[in-house]
Amino acid sequence: MLQVQNLTAGYGSLTVLNGVSLSLGNGARLGVFGHNGAGKTTLLRCIVGAVRPRDGKVDLDGTDTGVATVAENVRRGIAFVPQGHNVFPNLTIEQNLRIAGLLFDPSFVTQVYELFPVLAERCRQRAGSMSGGEQQMLALGMALMTKPKWLLLDEPSTGLAPVIVRNVMRRLADINERTGVGLIVVEQNVPATLKMVEQAVILRSGQIAFQGSAEELGRNTDLWKWF
Ligand SMILES: Nc1ncnc2c1ncn2[C@@H]1O[C@H](COP(=O)(O)OP(=O)(O)O)[C@@H](O)[C@H]1O
Ligand SMILES: [Mg+2]
Known part of the structure; x- marks a missing residue:
């Protein structure tokens, strides 16, 4: 269970x-x-322990993530994919995955290949020569190499064509169903994300302006009033 408690x-x-x-x-x-500047990225950084709360805390299964290092929180099961494609462009896909899993179990790479067959097909290709969508898949695969309980994604659809966005969202839902990993997805593309998540939060100036089911938010014809 992940609990954000009165976080400032x-x-x-x-x-x-x-x-x-x-x-x-x-x-x-x-x-x-x-909106931009609402505090979405800061919320993810607090959860993974990269920003220390001034007040309140983030509790992962009874442990305060705000007093641990990022590395400790990653070992406890929080994976964070920051904005942009965080891959080593000069290394192959397989080398990228193995580096990401270095402190865990590098053989887990075979399970990541099952989730992303395209990565298996291209395992010896240089990451920098892949398309934006494929690099995003690789970044996801790298995050999964740490066998997370929670996957935090900061604007995974940025810079991707709409058809690729739908594909990334589908993969995320699929991974959630197959591995049970929890997903916290920060996104500008609200409609595409609402198809994939169950719960939704809208942050406005660092406070929660809406909290409810994705279905409820999707039904709102004047959704933008919350922004
Ligand atoms: N490292 C930082 N140092 C100082 N201010 C920052 C830093 N990171 C973000 N901010 C500021 O904090 C506010 C919220 O940023 P952020 O959490 O990135 O918002 P969002 O992801 O919703 O766009 C913004 O005003 C931003 O300029
Ligand atoms: Mg941000």
Whole structure:
């Protein structure tokens, strides 16, 4: 279980998150939306322990992630895919996956290949020569090499063509169903994400402006009033 409890955080004198609370059961799928600067990335950084809360905390199965290092939180099961394609362009796909899984079980690469057959087909290709969508799949595969309980994704659809976005969203739902990994997806593409998540949150100026089911948010014809 992942619980964000009355979280307040920021940078220097800037307060970015102000009293944010969320409670997610294992395997949940949450979409996090909001304008630029609303605090979405900061929320993910707090969960993985890269930003220390000023007040409140993030609790993973009874452990406070805000007092542990990022590496410890990754070992406890939180994987974070930051914005952009975080692959080593000069290494092959297989080398990228093995590096990502170095502290875990490198043989898990075969399971990642089952989830992403395209990566298996191209295992000896240089990552930098793949398309944006394929690099995003590789970044996802690299995150999965740590066998996470929670996968945090910061705007995974950025820069991808609509058809590729649908494909990435489908893969995410598929991975959630097959491995039980929980998903927290920060996205600008609200409609595409709502098809894939069960729960939704809209952040506005660091506070929760909407919290409910994805279905409820999707039914809102004036969805943008929350932004
Ligand atoms: N490392 C940082 N140092 C100082 N300010 C930052 C830093 N990262 C983000 N901010 C500021 O915090 C606010 C929220 O940023 P962020 O969490 O990235 O929002 P979002 O992801 O919703 O666009 C913005 O005003 C941004 O400029
Ligand atoms: Mg951001």
